[in-house]
Amino acid sequence: MVLQGCGPLKQEEPPAPLAKRLHPGFDISPADFISLIGALPEEIKIRAASRPEYFLELAKKVLEGPEDLLRPVDKTRALPEGYEPKDLVPLKNYPLKLNRSNLTLRAAVLPDLLAMAEAARQGGTALVLSSTYRSYTYQKTIYERNVRNMGNEAADRESAAPGRSQHQLGTAIDFGSITDDFTGTPMEKWLRENAGKYGFSLSYPKGYEEITGYRHESWHYRYIGRHAAEMEREFFGGIQHYLLEFFHNQREYLTRKIAVQ
Ligand code: DAL
Ligand code: ZN
Numbered sequence: 001m002v003l004q005g006c007g008p009l010k011q012e013e014p015p016a017p018l019a020k021r022l023h024p025g026f027d028i029s030p031a032d033f034i035s036l037i038g039a040l041p042e043e044i045k046i047r048a049a050s051r052p053e054y055f056l057e058l059a060k061k062v063l064e065g066p067e068d069l070l071r072p073v074d075k076t077r078a079l080p081e082g083y084e085p086k087d088l089v090p091l092k093n094y095p096l097k098l099n100r101s102n103l104t105l106r107a108a109v110l111p112d113l114l115a116m117a118e119a120a121r122q123g124g125t126a127l128v129l130s131s132t133y134r135s136y137t138y139q140k141t142i143y144e145r146n147v148r149n150m151g152n153e154a155a156d157r158e159s160a161a162p163g164r165s166q167h168q169l170g171t172a173i174d175f176g177s178i179t180d181d182f183t184g185t186p187m188e189k190w191l192r193e194n195a196g197k198y199g200f201s202l203s204y205p206k207g208y209e210e211i212t213g214y215r216h217e218s219w220h221y222r223y224i225g226r227h228a229a230e231m232e233r234e235f236f237g238g239i240q241h242y243l244l245e246f247f248h249n250q251r252e253y254l255t256r257k258i259a260v261q
């Protein structure tokens with residue numbers, strides 16, 4: 001507002017947090033945003049800095065979803081031995097192709113999994129689920145068998161020690177053969193092109209063993225939710241690990257900065 005006829009008296013500048021905010025949902029200034037993304041790999045930083053409003057819009061949606069969908073579980077961060085999701089559901093009564101009838105997953109995964117399986121079917125590809133939730137004890141059996149068969153070093157490149165598998169979260173799925181032969185099959189190709197639309201993310205992409213700890217697994221997807229998958233695709237170069245790290249490190253800050261509108 002311009003005041004006229006008031007002599008030299010200048011109106012105080014009103015506090016303008018909204019004007020300084022990059023996104024109405026967060027009390028985050030452009031300078032704050034630069035520090036928020038400061039520790040990300042360069043390419044991700046460039047993408048985020050070019051569309052900060054979109055980045056924050058997606059981040060807000062991700063924060064509104066369940067936190068445990070993005071819980072990091074890897075070689076350095078384990079789940080407790082007794083950890084078992086509360087909402088595991090048997091999959092055998094759903095219209096899904098299962099390699100074993102006793103497979104279970106968290107209920108939170110079901111709506112998008114069913115939508116994805118139906119879309120694949122309509123596109124002429126049947127998705128086959130081969131391994132889903134695995135308890136600590138079951139993972140221990142698999143890991144120890146791999147160690148016996150291939151030795152420690154090789155086993156550690158492809159199977160998680162007990163407590164360190166995403167399968168214990170009840171949100172990870174191995175599709176098809178669970179072998180390198182899966183790469184290039186119609187099912188693998190369909191998943192590669194479409195799984196993200198339904199909130200599923202490839203956990204161990206090719207060329208990222210040093211980052212993820214595991215060699216390429218074209219069959220292993222983890223459900224992270226649709227907004228997180230969009231963020232992973234648009235900003236994080238399709239690398240789940242970087243997205244999980246970001247929310248692990250910045251969730252508390254972002255939550256604190258949610259704006260009272
Ligand atoms: N194959 C993956 C790394 C697991 O065992 O969870
Ligand atoms: Zn797997």
